[in-house]
Amino acid sequence: MSGRAASQATVMLQRLKSRDNGHVDSRTGPVCSNCRRANSLPQKSTSGTMFRIPLYAAPHLSNDLVRGIRVLPRPDPPLKVMALGRSWTYLRLSPASIRMLPVAVRVCRVSAMEGNAEQGGAPLASHKRSLSNTSAEDTAPASKKTAPIFENVKAGLKLTWLEPIAGSCLHGVCGDPSPSSKIAAFDIDGTLIKVKSGKKFPANADDWKLWANNIPKKLQVAHADGYAIVLLSNQNFKAPKYRKDFESKLIQLARTLSVPLRVFAAREKDKFRKPLTGMWDEFLANWNGGIQPNLSDSFFVGDAAGRPATTSSPKDWNDTDRKLALNIGVSFFTPEEWFSGEPTRTDFVLSGFDPLKYDHDHPAWHPSTTPLALAPVLPSDAVPKHSPCELVLFVGPPSVGKTTFFEKHFMPRGYRHVNQDTLKQFGKCMKAVHEAIHSSRSCVVDNTNPGKATRLSYIQAAQRLGCGIRCVFFSAPVELAQHNNVYRAAVQASRALLPSLAFVSYSKNFEEPSVEEGFTEIKKVRFVFDGSPEERASWQKYLL
Numbered sequence: 351m352s353g354r355a356a357s358q359a360t361v362m363l364q365r366l367k368s369r370d371n372g373h374v375d376s377r378t379g380p381v382c383s384n385c386r387r388a389n390s391l392p393q394k395s396t397s398g399t400m401f402r403i404p405l406y407a408a409p410h411l412s413n414d415l416v417r418g419i420r421v422l423p424r425p426d427p428p429l430k431v432m433a434l435g436r437s438w439t440y441l442r443l444s445p446a447s448i449r450m451l452p453v454a455v456r457v458c459r460v461s462a463m464e465g466n467a468e469q470g471g472a473p474l475a476s477h478k479r480s481l482s483n484t485s486a487e488d489t490a491p492a493s494k495k496t497a498p499i500f501e502n503v504k505a506g507l508k509l510t511w512l513e514p515i516a517g518s519c520l521h522g523v524c525g526d527p528s529p530s531s532k533i534a535a536f537d538i539d540g541t542l543i544k545v546k547s548g549k550k551f552p553a554n555a556d557d558w559k560l561w562a563n564n565i566p567k568k569l570q571v572a573h574a575d576g577y578a579i580v581l582l583s584n585q586n587f588k589a590p591k592y593r594k595d596f597e598s599k600l601i602q603l604a605r606t607l608s609v610p611l612r613v614f615a616a617r618e619k620d621k622f623r624k625p626l627t628g629m630w631d632e633f634l635a636n637w638n639g640g641i642q643p644n645l646s647d648s649f650f651v652g653d654a655a656g657r658p659a660t661t662s663s664p665k666d667w668n669d670t671d672r673k674l675a676l677n678i679g680v681s682f683f684t685p686e687e688w689f690s691g692e693p694t695r696t697d698f699v700l701s702g703f704d705p706l707k708y709d710h711d712h713p714a715w716h717p718s719t720t721p722l723a724l725a726p727v728l729p730s731d732a733v734p735k736h737s738p739c740e741l742v743l744f745v746g747p748p749s750v751g752k753t754t755f756f757e758k759h760f761m762p763r764g765y766r767h768v769n770q771d772t773l774k775q776f777g778k779c780m781k782a783v784h785e786a787i788h789s790s791r792s793c794v795v796d797n798t799n800p801g802k803a804t805r806l807s808y809i810q811a812a813q814r815l816g817c818g819i820r821c822v823f824f825s826a827p828v829e830l831a832q833h834n835n836v837y838r839a840a841v842q843a844s845r846a847l848l849p850s851l852a853f854v855s856y857s858k859n860f861e862e863p864s865v866e867e868g869f870t871e872i873k874k875v876r877f878v879f880d881g882s883p884e885e886r887a888s889w890q891k892y893l894l
Contacts, residue, residue, distance in 0.1 A: 509604035509613065511597055515632055518618040520585070520593075522600060525610030529639030530578040533680075534569070535630070537652035537671050538583040538613075541685045543603060555598035560606070562689045569609045578638065579611035582629045582650070584670065587617070612637055619847055621840040624654075625673035625892045628840075649681040650674060651688045656698040669700050673892035703829035705890040715822075715875045722873065724792060726764040734764025735790040741783060741812045742794045743805060745863050746824025747831040747856045748848055749838060750877050755824075756794050766793040780811060787815045794822075800860040802867060809868040821869045826877040828857050834877075836893040 509524040536542055545552050546559040560566075573579055581600075587593055600613055614622070614629035621628035634643065652671025659665040675682035686692040715722065723742075726734035742760070744752050756767055766786040770779050779795060786793035799805050805821075812819035832853055839847035863872055879889050 507604065507608055507610070509601045514617075515614070515622070516620075518616070518620055519622040519629060519632065520597070520613075520615040520617065521632075522597075522604075522613045523611075524604040524607075524613075527578055527610040527612055527637075529641045530576055531641050531644040531647065532575075532577045533580055533633075533638075533643050533648040534572045534577040535580045535582055535648070535650040535680075536569075537650075537654070538581055538600075538603075538615075540653035541651055541671075542581070542607075543599075552595070552599070555595040555602070558599055558603070561685055565689060566607050566609070568689055569607050569611075573609045579609055580630075580633055581611060581613040582624065582674070583613070583615045584624050585615045585617050593617075619836075619840070621843075623840075624670045625677055625894070626836075626840055627674065627677050627891070630674070630678055643680075645679045648678075649683060649688075650678065651683045651685060653685055655682070655684050655695075656700050657684070657695055658697060658699060666698075669698065672698060673700065677891040700892070702894050703827070703833045705833060705892065708830070710878050712876055712878075714878050715873050717873065720871065720873075723760045723763045723765065736764065736792040737790060739787055739790050739792040739817050741787065741808065741815075741817055741819045742792070743799055743808050743819060743821050743869075744794060744796050744824065745799045745805070745821055746875075747798060747800075747826065747828050747860075748852050749831045749834040750824045750826040751834075751880075752796050752824055754880070755822075755875065756796055760794050764791065766791055767796060768793050769796045771797075776807075780807070783808070783811055784815065787812075787817050792817075798856050800856050802861050802863075805863065805867060813868070818870045819868065821863045821867075821872045822875055823863050823872055824875045824877070828853050830877060831856075833893050837889055840893070841888050 507525045509522045511520065511522045513521070515521050540561070542561055542565055543558045544561050545557055547553055547557050549557075552558055569579055585596060587596065596615070604611065604613075612633060614632065616622035616624065616629060620626075622632070650671065652674070653666065654668040654671040655666050656669030656672055657663075657666045672682050684692075684695070687694055724736050724740060726736050742765070744756075746752055753767075753769070756765070761767065766782070768779050768782045768786070770776060773779050773782065779797070783793055783795065795808060797804075799808075809819055832850075835848050835853075838845045863869065865872060879886055881889065
């Protein structure tokens with residue numbers, strides 16, 4: 351910006367901050383710094399005067415702040431949007447409306463070419479169509495530049511990184527986004543941008559380009575239509591360098607999009623990571639002015655959609671974006687559908703466990719004709735005893751409720767709890783079994799015990815001790831166990847997230863138990879969610 355233009359912008363900003371000079375008398379009109387002439391605004395025109403103003407300054411002209419400029423709500427008569435370009439909106443303003451607008455908004459009357467609809471020329475609708483077929487650089491007329499005051503506004507649309515949420519979710523804001531019941535949410539990588547070098551991962555903060563050239567226009571139009579723009583991204587970087595690159599890249603992207611927005615980026619495997627709704631929930635709870643969304647008007651755009659491979663495109667690497675939209679209850683679009691207008695694909699496949707299809711109404715265990723746990727004899731001291739006593743061996747993956755099942759059904763009957771997570775060593779578990787049986791007390795070995803070899807050690811110990819041994823087999827699939835793992839760690843926040851290796855190891859070593867191994871009985875237990883309706887609703891969301 352030239353020194354003279356900067357000086358003009360400073361003077362205008364000072365005027366805008368002044369209570370007495372916030373508006374200009376419609377009889378004299380503001381000086382147009384673009385055309386270098388005074389615009390005499392009509393006093394008695396029935397059709398009004400056509401103006402063009404920046405798209406980011408124009409949406410609805412209602413209670414919006416543009417660099418501290420309050421636009422008065424509900425002009426009377428209402429403003430009429432006549433045509434919409436890539437970066438400008440064309441409004442026909444009546445004298446009454448003009449008097450209500452801040453000086454900075456009254457930038458420039460349109461030229462005869464743009465406004466010749468007033469004189470009976472080509473309608474502005476045709477101008478709108480011509481704009482839709484031009485590049486972003488060709489949108490504004492070559493003879494006119496953005497007024498200095500709006501150069502400052504545009505320069506002010508810089509992404510500012512705020513304090514991370516809960517220490518893990520990056521959070522930034524660009525401009526001054528207005529609260530809205532309509533939310534347009536977007537993934538970032540593979541949706542708004544792609545790697546410019548063609549590599550799988552970007553080499554640096556500058557190794558990116560827009561996924562499609564019309565993305566800024568599409569987001570600006572959504573903003574003008576009253577949508578709050580929110581970016582939701584999963585990131586996996588740990589090193590400070592990669593975080594710095596990501597933050598720098600988003601600052602560049604926000605400048606390119608030139609629209610007020612918020613961005614959230616989940617860095618950990620916690621409640622913020624898609625498809626969990628933590629980022630969405632955080633936005634609604636603290637950054638949308640208390641306005642609840644109209645889900646039928648809101649949507650999410652992302653590339654992780656669960657689409658199989660076709661002759662022209664590879665298989666989607668994930669389906670977390672589509673699952674997030676399902677969890678929230680909003681419409682979902684791929685970037686091809688929303689930015690390019692391609693037909694909606696319905697051949698997607700959701701991976702993993704589907705909590706919505708799980709049946710909780712079957713019996714919790716089978717067979718149910720024999721006792722689940724032995725009743726203790728009347729104790730002569732504080733330690734309950736069983737006659738005869740028994741050893742019960744649990745078999746099942748992590749996170750399917752084995753310990754909860756023990757506490758509910760076996761602990762009240764005096765069984766001792768033996769758990770390798772607590773005792774740390776197999777030898778200590780075996781010692782605890784011997785101590786319990788020698789004291790005439792039944793016990794439960796609460797481990798995963800996936801393979802026959804591990805189970806054989808306990809079967810042989812029971813035979814040496816002269817007690818019976820039963821198996822309680824928790825038949826939940828590993829996919830359900832992984833779902834529960836995320837629920838307990840991210841939603842309930844009651845336990846640490848188990849590493850995926852725990853489930854991989856169980857699957858690799860699993861051999862279904864049978865009575866031929868030496869068990870007197872095998873009870874098969876189905877997982878049944880135990881919680882309030884609100885907790886079940888959270889459990890029934892897609893978590894992986």
